[in-house]
Amino acid sequence: MTGNAIDRWQKSYCPYCGVGCGLLAGIKDGAVAKIKGDSEHPSSRGDLCLKAVYLPETLRTDDRLLYPQIRSCQEGPFKRASWQQTFKYLANRFRQIIDDHGPEAVAFYGSGQLTTEEYYVGNKLAKGFLGSNNFDTNSRLCMASAVAGYKTSLGADGPPVAYDDIDAANCFLLIGSNTADCHPVIFKRIKQRKLKAPDDVMIICVDPRRTETADFADLHLPIRPGSDIALLNAMLHVLIEQNLLDHEFIAAHVNGFAELRETVKNYSPKTAEEICVIPECLIVEAALIFGKARRALSLWSMGVNQSAVGVHKNNAIHNLHLATGQIGKPGAGPFSLTGQPNAMGGREVGGLSHMLPGYRSVENPRHREEVERFWGLPVGSIAPQAGLSALDMFDAAAQGKIKAIWILCTNPASSAPDLDVIEKALRQAELVVVQDAYHPTATTKFAHVLLPAAQWSEKEGVMTNSERRITYMPKLAEPPGEALADWQILTGFAREMGFAAGFPYESAEEIFAEYAALTENSLCDCSAASYARLKSDGPLQWPVTASSPAGTVRLYADGKFPTGDGKANFISIEHGGPVEDVDDQYPLLLTTGRLKVHWHTMTRTGKVEVLRKTSPEPILDLHRADARRFGIRDADFVEVISRRGKVMVQCRVTEELPKGTCFLPFHWGRDHGFFKAANNLTISARDPLSRQPELKACAVRVRQVVDFPLEDN
Ligand code: SF4
Numbered sequence: 001m002t003g004n005a006i007d008r009w010q011k012s013y014c015p016y017c018g019v020g021c022g023l024l025a026g027i028k029d030g031a032v033a034k035i036k037g038d039s040e041h042p043s044s045r046g047d048l049c050l051k052a053v054y055l056p057e058t059l060r061t062d063d064r065l066l067y068p069q070i071r072s073c074q075e076g077p078f079k080r081a082s083w084q085q086t087f088k089y090l091a092n093r094f095r096q097i098i099d100d101h102g103p104e105a106v107a108f109y110g111s112g113q114l115t116t117e118e119y120y121v122g123n124k125l126a127k128g129f130l131g132s133n134n135f136d137t138n139s140r141l142c143m144a145s146a147v148a149g150y151k152t153s154l155g156a157d158g159p160p161v162a163y164d165d166i167d168a169a170n171c172f173l174l175i176g177s178n179t180a181d182c183h184p185v186i187f188k189r190i191k192q193r194k195l196k197a198p199d200d201v202m203i204i205c206v207d208p209r210r211t212e213t214a215d216f217a218d219l220h221l222p223i224r225p226g227s228d229i230a231l232l233n234a235m236l237h238v239l240i241e242q243n244l245l246d247h248e249f250i251a252a253h254v255n256g257f258a259e260l261r262e263t264v265k266n267y268s269p270k271t272a273e274e275i276c277v278i279p280e281c282l283i284v285e286a287a288l289i290f291g292k293a294r295r296a297l298s299l300w301s302m303g304v305n306q307s308a309v310g311v312h313k314n315n316a317i318h319n320l321h322l323a324t325g326q327i328g329k330p331g332a333g334p335f336s337l338t339g340q341p342n343a344m345g346g347r348e349v350g351g352l353s354h355m356l357p358g359y360r361s362v363e364n365p366r367h368r369e370e371v372e373r374f375w376g377l378p379v380g381s382i383a384p385q386a387g388l389s390a391l392d393m394f395d396a397a398a399q400g401k402i403k404a405i406w407i408l409c410t411n412p413a414s415s416a417p418d419l420d421v422i423e424k425a426l427r428q429a430e431l432v433v434v435q436d437a438y439h440p441t442a443t444t445k446f447a448h449v450l451l452p453a454a455q456w457s458e459k460e461g462v463m464t465n466s467e468r469r470i471t472y473m474p475k476l477a478e479p480p481g482e483a484l485a486d487w488q489i490l491t492g493f494a495r496e497m498g499f500a501a502g503f504p505y506e507s508a509e510e511i512f513a514e515y516a517a518l519t520e521n522s523l524c525d526c527s528a529a530s531y532a533r534l535k536s537d538g539p540l541q542w543p544v545t546a547s548s549p550a551g552t553v554r555l556y557a558d559g560k561f562p563t564g565d566g567k568a569n570f571i572s573i574e575h576g577g578p579v580e581d582v583d584d585q586y587p588l589l590l591t592t593g594r595l596k597v598h599w600h601t602m603t604r605t606g607k608v609e610v611l612r613k614t615s616p617e618p619i620l621d622l623h624r625a626d627a628r629r630f631g632i633r634d635a636d637f638v639e640v641i642s643r644r645g646k647v648m649v650q651c652r653v654t655e656e657l658p659k660g661t662c663f664l665p666f667h668w669g670r671d672h673g674f675f676k677a678a679n680n681l682t683i684s685a686r687d688p689l690s691r692q693p694e695l696k697a698c699a700v701r702v703r704q705v706v707d708f709p710l711e712d713n
Pocket of ligand 1: 014
């Protein structure tokens with residue numbers, strides 16, 4: 001054994017993206033020292049991307065938050081406090097605010113980085129015991145439109161497919177997803193499928209930018225941001241004209257075809273060409289590839305969801321699958337890729353402000369009563385209206401209606417759109433509680449109370465990935481200082497509030513057992529899962545029930561959907577462009593997105609030198625023709641200005657995106673330099689149903705910061 005030898009390897013789960021790769025963590029002297037892929041994890045089969053490899057460097061950093069701290073005003077110094085003093089202080093403040101202003105004056109803003117158990121405890125506390133449905137999560141910014149899309153089209157949330165379907169698909173429709181950068185391990189699997197059967201597998205990529213994903217695709221449709229519905233309706237138009245529908249499937253399993261057919265009549269490929277700025281022939285080709293495929297799989301993420309018509313974009317994808325019967329069978333189906341490691345778990349436990357555990361709805365009296373009885377609460381304890389969604393919560397705080405906001409495991413002062421509003425909300429609130437592993441962050445700057453949280457590897461719990469697979473994560477090392485698991489912090493506060501009987505938990509395992517029992521007979525039933533089973537049998541795909549204890553690979557294989565009559569719904573929808581279109585003053589459409597080496601607001605990846613050096617600064621991508629139009633050269637520093645704010649960054653002149661469109665990564669917040677934050681520019685317009693914001697399109701203008709003599713680009 002050398003001095004660097006690892007003491008032991010333990011299985012875990014990647015805490016970055018929704019692919020949910022299995023990890024092997026090498027423990028040395030009680031700390032995580034090395035990471036490699038877990039070849040036994042069925043979702044990733046030993047693969048990993050670079051972010052996970054460098055996880056050890058993010059754990060014991062100088063900016064770890066080590067003990068609770070309190071200050072009376074945002075300008076004052078923090079004072080260290082014990083956990084007991086902190087819980088007492090918080091309980092007094094919450095009681096006073098609720099007494100004075102009602103429970104709707106308090107709010108919790110969580111994260112898809114929380115474990116399922118932590119999500120569950122937070123929801124139970126807010127919705128059941130405090131009487132406030134204002135528990136929402138940053139998943140609202142990520143997949144709320146996918147949730148509402150599945151619910152309206154198929155009857156319930158939950159991706160019906162599995163990663164195994166990648167190995168069987170003949171056609172991939174990748175839409176609004178730079179899979180190569182954002183879900184690298186899935187992209188690798190798609191590539192392997194294509195390379196194994198190059199003539200039998202076709203990949204269509206719909207993305208304004210020529211990304212690595214688009215580059216690998218057989219067909220790239222460089223769509224104008226915000227015009228997806230016109231494209232998808234036109235594809236269906238072609239399928240109807242070419243008689244490439246599955247009429248038997250439609251008749252037996254879907255409602256609403258006649259109305260849909262009337263709607264898409266108006267979306268000829270020629271019409272779509274004008275809206276999407278894609279040649280008509282490419283639209284027809286995409287439709288024919290999809291329609292003729294034996295098995296078609298659509299994969300999408302933020303490019304579809306982050307839109308003021310995000311739900312309808314999801315519906316339009318489902319329409320294609322339902323019309324062709326491409327669902328419920330191997331290699332086929334609509335697959336929304338989740339952004340975060342436990343975005344799915346958050347959906348299952350009711351982590352959105354309109355939901356309750358087990359895909360129940362706050363607005364459904366029967367669902368409320370089931371949960372109230374289960375939690376031992378009097379009937380009527382849960383408020384009957386949906387709480388405020390993420391951005392509505394911040395709006396309400398900015399207007400003085402939310403007095404206390406408790407932020408867990410996320411960094412909205414960097415990640416949310418239109419940062420001026422978020423900062424105003426955080427300044428306006430009487431009490432800002434931030435529970436995080438690190439300090440300072442863009443958000444902790446506004447805290448009155450800082451709560452040190454244990455992070456990945458320092459606590460146990462489960463998470464669910466994009467394919468509904470639940471993985472158990474053991475505690476691998478002790479948290480630093482006085483940091484506690486998020487569920488322990490919430491439980492301590494709940495007990496101080498006088499709710500000890502409802503929060504008797506001494507372990508995450510007890511919480512999971514309670515939650516799993518509450519899911520019985522729901523679509524996301526995991527009542528036959530337990531820590532013991534997850535440890536011995538490995539990760540399981542829900543539903544995991546007494547009748548299917550090994551889990552369920554794909555949903556709706558029997559053609560029965562969880563609706564009143566067992567049929568899915570075609571949703572007829574019209575094209576709706578970006579809320580803020582270009583004009584003379586703001587002639588470019590800005591779209592934002594991720595880079596391969598960074599994660600969200602870089603509170604972790606920004607600490608890894610090799611990742612930081614790979615992409616040290618935000619760069620604006622600008623089309624060559626637009627660069628000429630505005631007198632900008634490659635590598636110039638430019639001001640990017642929207643109706644909400646300004647960014648100053650270097651510019652890369654390129655032809656990898658359409659004329660009239662520019663791109664800026666969103667990872668940098670104001671704490672990295674005020675004018676580096678893409679969210680100075682973005683718009684907080686949101687989908688009326690999902691309340692997901694339109695982070696993918698807003699109007700901007702650009703100008704060179706320093707006037708150099710103009711040369712040809
Ligand atoms: S693909 Fe996602 S889950 Fe897998 S290692 Fe990379 S960041 Fe982690």
